[in-house]
Amino acid sequence: MKPWYITTAIDYANGDPHLGHALEKIGADAIARWHRLQGTPVRFLMGMDEHGQKVFQSAQAAGMSPQAWVDGISTHFEQTWLSLHCAHDDWMRTTEPRHAAGVQALLERIRERHPEDLFVGEYEGLYCVGCEEFKQEGQLVDGRCPEHPSRELVRTKEKNTFFRLSAYRDRVLALVEANDAFRVEPQIRRNEILSTLREGLQDISISRARLPWGIPFPGTDDETVYVWFDALINYLSATGYPEAGWDAIWPADLHVVGKGITRFHCIIWPAMLLAADLPLPKAIWAHGYVQWGGAKVSKSEGSSVTIAEGAERHGADALRWFLLREVGFENDGDFTFERFDAVYESELANGLGNLASRVLAMIEKYRGGMVPTATPAALPVADAAVDAYAAAMDANDLKGAAKLVVDVVTEANGHITVAAPWALAKGGQEAELDVVLVTLATTLLRLSVMTFPFMPEKATALWNALGQDGTPAAAWTNAKRPAVGGASVRKPENLFPRRES
């Protein structure tokens, strides 16, 4: 059975991972876990983009070989994602031989199927000797390189191989308009892509002369593949392409990317695949950015919170929860410690954590730790939340799904007040008390399943506290029809301890 194949953008090996990267990986991980929750085999790809001018320069500046430089960065990124409980199945690095093989095979395939789409042309631009790279008009300040204002820019010509992107404009436009086999989401991003396509496309240069740090361009002496063209292909090369078996994984079901790189994923990448006569990914999801006190967090130089600081505050799962619940996976959102602390305390410590604590304590106190086998009472919000949650997760509405979790917690707390189990115990109303306790335990079981994609460690702790073995990783049927009657519970350490202060 073909796995459900999800990818994140590969990060450029030229700096440290920051919260902006983290949102993407965590969101994609939550989506991957949601599919696994339903028993679907999933393949989750993450990785690193390790070629290009800037990497080469950074390595030189650090006095290292490019490979040693990217080796260190790759390890650092992967460890960071693992520490945030992102459970990828494959870690692709564009400096791996399997990737170079995929890139060259794809180029050769395009040349074979549509030879007219690859042609030699001349690239002309303003070259800064200080930076050793071409500058765009928009990058210039007073007609000079902002990094080296004392140097003259040199108008230079370079022979490059071009990809006839313009030839695919109509087909890509039709696909994006149809929004069926190839979907661009959310809609605001789709609209941007549509307007870009309607304005028309230019052919793009896809090779670089004089840059040794890259994949050799097939059929040339000294050219390397332009880093973006190379990078996009990682999604395909990670399937093993062109080795047998790649089509058991490809096409991707979802590429998760940042809103800043939709042009590459929604226009260039499908055009490349069309040129190669290969299937297109089913969907692209472009998330927004994390801001730090209203300012951009990405690309800045440590002026904002680090991932380590964020994870240390209340734990990795709490950081995951906050990013998906408060920042969100569609629009931009703000990260502040004030907000993080407030959400942690109200929703996790006082909300979910305290609910688990009081319910488990009552089951221990009134029933010796055994969940009664009575039939649970209906809780309208919780019962409806299961389907609503599934719909939200299917739509990548992680914020909405998280809100449903909070709604269920709120309803359960209200139910306790109304049912007053302590009064039932005092009055000897044993049957009624059984119903209340099994209803609450059932709700907790549901919550442990629903929170698993967001907070896998905490969800598992709750699952185990309810006497369940293993993890809720594939337990969606238990959310729909939870059965905990007869289970032996044990109250765990506080799931979400309040902060000492």
Place this chain on the structure above:
RNA sequence: GGCAGGGUAGCUCAGCUGGUUAGAGCACGGCACUCAUAAUGCCGGGGUCGCGGGUUCGAGUCCCGCCCCUGCUACCA
């Protein structure tokens, strides 16, 4: 400049095709309860709905103008 999306309580946001006193969560104040992580539940204070016109019996919700914010308009990655 063009295109797109926004500007609603201290903060984060809901408000569909215009209609009774503009809503939620957090924060804040009061009350209740005791199973619980001094948690929870109930009640309450708090808003010129960016600004100015207009249409209408009636506009946060439609039209015009203006101000402000964000993104896309780049072969940077």
